[in-house]
Amino acid sequence: MTELWVVIAIAIVLLVTVIAIYNGIISRANAAERAWANVITQERQKNKIIPHLEDVVKDYKAFEQSTLTQVTELRSALQGLDANKIDTAQLEKTEARTGQLLKSLNITVENYPELKASESYQKLMKEITDQQDNIGAAIRIFNQNVEDFNNGIETFPNSWVNGLLNKKVKIKTFSDSEAQEGFDYKPNF
Amino acid sequence: MFYRGNNQALITQLKRLQHESASVSDISGFERLMDSVKQFPGSYQFHYRSYWVSLAMIAMVGAALTFYDWQRLQHMQGSSWLLVAVSVAALLLVLGLMIYPWQLLRSVSARLLQQDALLDNGIKPVSFHSPALTRELLSRFNEFHRGNYRREVKALYQGRFDGDEYAFDYRYLHFHYVDERIVIETYTNSKGQVRTRRRKVYDHYDRYALIMPFQFVRDVAVVSFANSLLSGSTYKPASNRFNERFRVIAGDELTAAKTMKPTVVVALEEVGELLSKPNLEFNGSADLCLSFADNDMIKTPSKVTLSDFTAFIEAIEGQQSFAKLQRTLQSIHYLMTKLDNNF
Incomplete structure (x- = not known):
């Protein structure tokens, strides 16, 4: 009789552990998805800044020509982002477009000292910098949550519960491909 | 009375610095205080040699007298215990005389450094x-x-x-x-009965x-x-x-x-x-x-x-x-x- 109770107790402990691991994987997956949605929300804030940018440069024809193409490319990249589907490749593309636009802006504005000195341009640049900082921070939070999630499905016995029940796959963290290009070193994982 | 020469002058200097540092409130006041630190003609090293010699002598004399007293009757008696007590008291007194200036030097140094750090940071x-x-x-x-x-x-x-x-x-x-809380303790009284009593406990915290x-x-x-x-x-x-x-x-x-x-x-x-x-x-x-x-x-x-x-x-x-x-x-x-x- 005692042996039966021991078996039942072990079964209950195992069941509770499996339920806790299962729920843990679900909540970490949700946290990663929420952090992703947060990144997309921050990215889409750019849609509010772009009209301001167009307003500021509209009187500078050459400037406008070179900028407009990149603005269009950025808009198209932003449209490709989906808050419900984690797609770090598309995010990398959007960030690359943003980087190109900002680089081009910084070079071109040197030819227009009065524009560079104007209050509206200064304000706009501060807003863009602030926005980029928020995107950077949101990506950092996303990567942290993805790391938590990946650890949560790869470590034992979570990997066993995940393989059997949750069946979640590892999420790719965001990496700055432009920054990586500057390094010769490539980690072997 | 227990300190002589440089040791006495150093203690007087440290006490003066301790007193004067309490009224320093600005950089010029602190600089004046530091000038008096630099102008001290003696050394800021306390000389312990005579105290170590005293410690050794007290220990040796106390041990010799106690041994002599014990040897007479082959067991520890009242006078032997008195000798031990007097020797230990003398040792503690000398140790206290050594620790006091060391402690004073440490506290005055820490106080001056702290005041300087506050002034350096505009606090x-x-x-x-x-x-x-x-x-x-x-x-x-x-x-x-x-x-x-x-x-x-x-x-x-x-x-x-x-x-x-x-x-x-x-x-x-x-x-x-401070948080006050009441704890209930169980104890056994002199009659061997298990009893409970309430006691107030005070927990101290700092933020x-x-x-x-x-x-x-x-x-x-x-x-x-x-x-x-x-x-x-x-x-x-x-x-x-x-x-x-x-x-x-x-x-x-x-x-x-x-x-x-x-x-x-x-x-x-x-x-x-x-x-x-x-x-x-x-x-x-x-x-x-x-x-x-x-x-x-x-x-x-x-x-x-x-x-x-x-x-x-x-x-x-x-x-x-x-x-x-x-x-x-x-x-x-x-x-x-x-x-x-x-x-």
Whole structure:
């Protein structure tokens, strides 16, 4: 009789552990998805800044020509982002477009000292910098949550519960491909 | 009477420095004090040799007399124990005479270094009436509603931070509170019966805080060290690491959501790494109280004493910095730049 109770107790402990691991994987997956949605929300804030940018440069024809193409490319990249589907490749593309636009802006504005000195341009640049900082921070939070999630499905016995029940796959963290290009070193994982 | 020559002069000098340092409030006063430190004609090295010799002699004479007394009757008697007691008392007296100047030298050195560090960082001690200040703090911040038995402010300082975009005055304070609780103990009385008794126990706690006008946020608290008085809507940002450490309580959820931008969340995660049990409370007047358990925020990192005179003067003449305070103030400044809502 005692042996039966021991078996039942072990079964209950195992069941509770499996339920806790299962729920843990679900909540970490949700946290990663929420952090992703947060990144997309921050990215889409750019849609509010772009009209301001167009307003500021509209009187500078050459400037406008070179900028407009990149603005269009950025808009198209932003449209490709989906808050419900984690797609770090598309995010990398959007960030690359943003980087190109900002680089081009910084070079071109040197030819227009009065524009560079104007209050509206200064304000706009501060807003863009602030926005980029928020995107950077949101990506950092996303990567942290993805790391938590990946650890949560790869470590034992979570990997066993995940393989059997949750069946979640590892999420790719965001990496700055432009920054990586500057390094010769490539980690072997 | 127990000290002679350089030892006596050194003790007189240290006592004078201890007394005069209490009234120093500005750089010129401190410089005058340091001039008198440098002009001391003697050495800041206490000479212990005669005390070591005395210790050895007392030990040897005491042991010899006790041995002689014991040898007469082959057992310890009243006079033997008296000899042991007199020898131990004499040894303790000499040891006390050795420890006192060492302790005095350490405390005066630490005090001078601390004053120098405060002056280097533009921080001034502020005189205050503890009950009145505690009442003021209680009315402004929930953070100080701790301790059901006693609450008091033990130290108050004033400083200023000049950042790239914002400059602000801040107050740094040491808050002490005591919780009274009743514990029920079981014991066995002289009749062998198990009884219970109630006993009051007092738990002492210390919190430290930086208070300053923040301007840009009202009615939001970010807490890692619970305070039962805080109430309102709770908000969870997307970061697991932030949520493991902090809880956000605000007047309304929208305010919390607007405040907890990703840059702010990441900056607060870093504050959480830097400080122990940090709480940030932005009150209705947009003032910030950042409280924490770290007691080393404005403590001089230097441990050198006057006995190592050259190193001591170098430490005083160099710039001492409170690294943790500077990093904390920079974090607050960064939060200001991220929450100023210019657009």
